[in-house]
Amino acid sequence: MILFDRNDVTPMAASRCIPNTLTIAGSDPSGGAGIQADLKTLSALGTYATSVITALTAQNTRGVSSVHPLPADFIDTQLETLLEDIAIDAVKIGMVASRDVAEVIREALARQRPRWIVLDPVMIAKSGDILVDDAGIKAIRECLVPQADLITPNLPEAAVLLGCPAPADRAAMEALAPGLRALGAGAVLLKGGHLGGESCPDLLIDGDSLHWLEGPRIATRNLHGTGCSLSSAITAYLALGEAPRDAVAAAKAWLSRALEASHRLDVGQGHGPVHHFHAWW
Template sequence: MAASRCIPNTLTIAGSDPSGGAGIQADLKTLSALGTYATSVITALTAQNTRGVSGVHPVPVEFIAAQLETLLADVDIDAVKIGMVASREVADVIREALTLRRPGWIVLDPVMVAKSGDILVDDAGIAAVRERLVPLADLITPNLPEAAVLLGCPVPEDRAGMEALVPALRDLGAGATLLKGGHLEGGECPDLLITAQAANWIEGHRIDTTNLHGTGCTLSSAICARLAHGDALPDAVATAKTWLSRALEESHRLDVGQGRGPVHHFHGRR
């Protein structure tokens, strides 16, 4: 972050969720709640609510490129979060733009699997993320099904299974990986932070709530915000995870939709 600025600038590159719980909207809320100036580049419009997605309208690749070029030519970005990328063309545009004007941190949330278990991107999209964006990222944040898709392996079912993926995840080429353990059974939600030097567990308790819409988007954006503020990576991850737990605990204060509700991004304000 430039010494002359008190508030860091962040960028989210993702799709729009009109219900406000996930995607660009969740990212902007999170980045703002955690004290950064949030900018955005929209890659797709969706028709969705708390009960599901009924339609997706991709933004033309040329216009994604125009958004990135115009923004990055004017605003110095301290950290960027990348959400779902469904095609090699979009991945290439993002890679080119962020290579030309690289921010201090790049966090990639490889959104590939819906909570229903459905695969959201085709094989070409998966390959594009793995080959074009993962090596560009300082941190990737897959959950267990997403890690299995990236690696072409079964979904881990316990901590030992998560630890067994460490060498393969390192080989993907990202600076670090946060392998999220929320899909494990039981009352704990352990995540595994994998760097080139070590693999360390970050513990967490499962919050008893059905308001889980956009939790992955929110966590990756929270990490992005803390990195923009200058936190070391392990501290950024731990602080973001604690903040998300509080957002889940406070989600009962919201009454949004009839399906999986959102977390309370502004729980710090009464």
């Protein structure tokens, strides 16, 4: 018996329970990024999604007007209450705005560590708005990156993490690889969408090996939350039992289909969301 037969979902034997996933991130009231995009992605791909909110934002498809980080002690209470009851198979970490919050997350996950930790170092919104201050950036680099099995920075985020100019071509992406790997994560997916051109090449840095993952550039303005959705898709595939390299490839293919189907949505006047449930409705 197969529980899921959609093209975007890994089939799972009926004898195996549906895996539990967790997203730790900020809220996006427009539904295209952050917690909302994560929950949609994790659910669409066949996992049971839970969440811990780190920040509230006032934003829409055109930009972010305000960010309200939640107190670290309340985030700690959310995590402790959830983790003492539910066994989490894989966690995705998104927006973290302060060192106190980064330390709370690190300590909670060290006590009850899921099999997989994926970190999307969210620091810059699609609109270009800066979401995290210098102290928050340092905390992400020092507290969370070394704990992660995989981090998924785009080119501007990688540049912020390393304090250098953003790569402008593939050669520069490869040159950045040793520095990113040295930050301590198990693997790095350096996303090359900002390069421009007809393709979106991503570079997977896995140990001492480099692997290019190719993908077409989809002609659409609906790009809001693509980074959140990709990292959540990777988290879902890892929870479903895929090996890391296969999980990354499957997630990238899933996101391409979500972008291709995004024209079916009419959400906002700026960068609209991808169609997370393209395989279902």
